[in-house]
Amino acid sequence: MSLSRRGFLKLSAAMAGAGALGAAGCQNDGTTAEAKRVVVIGGGFGGATAAKYVKLFDPDVDVTMIDGKASHTTCPFSNLVIGGLKEIDEITHDFTALQKRGVNVVKGWVAGIDPEARSVTLEDGRSFEYDRLVVSPGIDFDFDAVEGLTPEIAETTIPHAWQAGEQTLLLRRQLEAMPDGGTFILGAPPNPFRCPPGPYERVSLIANYFKNHKPNAKILVLDPKTKFSKEPLFREGWTANYGNMIEWIGGDFGGGVTKVDVDTMTVTAGGTEYQGDVINVIPPQKAGKIAHVAGLTDETGWCPINTGTYESTIHAGIHVVGDACIGSPLPKSGFAANSQAKNCAAAIVAMFxxxxxxEPSWVNTCYSLVAPDYGISVAAVYRVEDGKTVSVEGAGGVSPLGGENAEAEAGYARDWYASITEDIWGS
Incomplete structure (x- = not known):
């Protein structure tokens, strides 16, 4: 393939902003769909993209997007907020631009979905009928998998901060209050989970904060997995930037957290008890709550879908995009959700x-900042082959070892974030 890795990274960032996923195949052919109604649940990377692009591909479609909040705070780049490199308002995006495009934005929490009547009901009693429904609820957590951890404890003492917002700020405040020489413990989740490189970027940027403000602090990562995304690159970056500040204990050595004790600020992993000054346990994950309430999940806790259209294999007329769907080999990332939603929007308009x-295709690039000026990435292109989603051999790849492109990739990461958020929530 003649396209260099550096060129691919630049191209994939540009594609995030250009919406270049085969839109020509679903342009309005002169017929109208003014009687057609699309309801979208969720205003994040998947939902907001789907709402925008259905309206973009066919302005005559009536599009309503429902979200429980008036804005979306992104999980991507929330680690920069935790590490003191950004403020939370810099990663918070409202829905004004979507409204200007003709999307009816409704603030409210969804209580239920009736697939037979094709209607969505909110907790306040309002209801919305649809011809096609897009569900993009993100993730929920299996707190029962970690003894002693509850949603209430996560909100007050041991945050997961894996849904950006108040817990992001709580974790940042805890780190700021931690004594120099203290210990930060991160309990990583098992596969599959949102943004596979995310926990390791988090410890990187916390290490950067400690390096500048609490140089005697230590970081302990307790991980149920025996390896993790971009591991050689992270390990190289940790050594280069932080020496031996970060210790990783994987599944081969009993690294998975099974118990927390708030009173003693300890966690148990592999029968060993560890004490920390600040503890960040990210529980096992599953599809967002409404997906379970609506019966869109299978025994895995995630939503099975038809490749390409993202229509549920359980309920006709309902499409699931983003972290909640079973989209493997695409990871559960913001970039993948954006790419999935564009394909889904094109499919819906074509059906109308x-x-x-x-024919669907997808692109994904997962950037991580090991330090403010030290970036790494993994990139891939996907297509359908024999009814299954497969990676395109020779497209994408991972950053080279040695750190020679680290500074440039840190810039690419920032460009990607600016581009994709403009694409989704921008004017």
């Missing part, structure tokens, strides 16, 4: 016009 959905 009695056309075959365009």
């Amino acid at each position: 016009h009695n056309e075959s959905p365009p």
